[in-house]
Amino acid sequence: MKKHFLAMFLLSLIGLLGISAVSANSLTQAQVIEAKTNHSSQRTQQDIDKEAQQILELKTHIEQVTDSLSNLTIYRKHLTQIVSSQEKEIQQLQRQIDQIEETRQGIIPLMYHMLDELDRLLHTDLPIRFTARTERLEQLNALIIRADISDAEKFRRILEAFQIEMDYGYKIAAYQQTITLDDGSQRVVQQLHIGRITLISRSIDKQQAWIWQQDQQQWHSVLSEDLPALDNAFSMAYKQTPPQLLRLPLSVSTPSESNKKEAH
Known part of the structure; x- marks a missing residue:
C-alpha cells in the first residue's frame, strides 16, 4: 500500500515538474515576445517621432520659402516700379537733351x-x-x-x-588812356566820359584838353577858358566833389546842329 502511494506521489511530482517546466518555458517565450514587441514599439515610435520632426522641419521650410517668395514678389514689384520710373526719367532727360541741343x-x-x-x-x-x-x-x-x-x-x-x-551810356567815369592826336602823336591822358554824349581827354599836367568830335572822328583842342569846367567834371568823376550841373561841350551833334550843317 505504501509503495503504491509513493509511486503515485512520484508520478504526480513528475507531472507537476513537467507542467512547471512547460510553464517556465512558455513564460520565457512570452517575455521574449514582449521584449521584442516593446523594442519594436520603441523603434516604431522613434520612426514616428523622426517623421514628425521631418514634417515639422519641412513645414517650417515651406513657410520660410513662402515668406521669401512673398518678399521676393514685393521686391520684384518694387524694382519694376523703379525701372519704370527710371525709364520715364530717361525719356524726360532725353527730351531735355534734345531741347538743349536745339537751343x-x-x-x-x-x-x-x-x-x-x-x-x-x-x-x-x-x-x-x-x-x-x-x-x-x-x-x-x-x-x-x-x-x-x-x-x-x-x-x-x-x-x-x-x-x-x-x-x-549812363555813367560818368574817368580813367587813364592813350590817344592819338591829329598830328599822329600819342599822348597818355586822363580821359572822362559822360554817358555817350561827351568824351574829353586832359593832359596829365592838366594844362591841355581835347574833346572828341564823333562826326569828324578826331580830337579837337579845348579852349583854355573851358579848362576850369573840365576840372570840376573830373573831380566829380573821381568822386572828389558832389554831383553838380556842368556846362561842357558835346562830342555828338544835336539834331539842330546837324540840320545847320546840312543847310550850310
Whole structure:
C-alpha cells in the first residue's frame, strides 16, 4: 500500500515538474515576445517621432520659402516700379537733351551775331575805353571757339560785355588812356566820359584838353577858358566833389546842329 502511494506521489511530482517546466518555458517565450514587441514599439515610435520632426522641419521650410517668395514678389514689384520710373526719367532727360541741343544750335549763331554787334558798336561809338573794349572783344572771339568752355559760360561772358556797354551810356567815369592826336602823336591822358554824349581827354599836367568830335572822328583842342569846367567834371568823376550841373561841350551833334550843317 505504501509503495503504491509513493509511486503515485512520484508520478504526480513528475507531472507537476513537467507542467512547471512547460510553464517556465512558455513564460520565457512570452517575455521574449514582449521584449521584442516593446523594442519594436520603441523603434516604431522613434520612426514616428523622426517623421514628425521631418514634417515639422519641412513645414517650417515651406513657410520660410513662402515668406521669401512673398518678399521676393514685393521686391520684384518694387524694382519694376523703379525701372519704370527710371525709364520715364530717361525719356524726360532725353527730351531735355534734345531741347538743349536745339537751343544750342540756336544760341551759337546768336552769340556770333552778338559779337558782330559788339564789334560794330566799338567802331561806331565814341572811343570810350577803346583799349579795354578792344581787348575784351578779342578775348570773346578767342573764347567762343574754345572746346573747354561751356556754351553757357560763353553766353554769360558775352552778356556781361553787353552790360558793360550799356553802363557806358549812363555813367560818368574817368580813367587813364592813350590817344592819338591829329598830328599822329600819342599822348597818355586822363580821359572822362559822360554817358555817350561827351568824351574829353586832359593832359596829365592838366594844362591841355581835347574833346572828341564823333562826326569828324578826331580830337579837337579845348579852349583854355573851358579848362576850369573840365576840372570840376573830373573831380566829380573821381568822386572828389558832389554831383553838380556842368556846362561842357558835346562830342555828338544835336539834331539842330546837324540840320545847320546840312543847310550850310
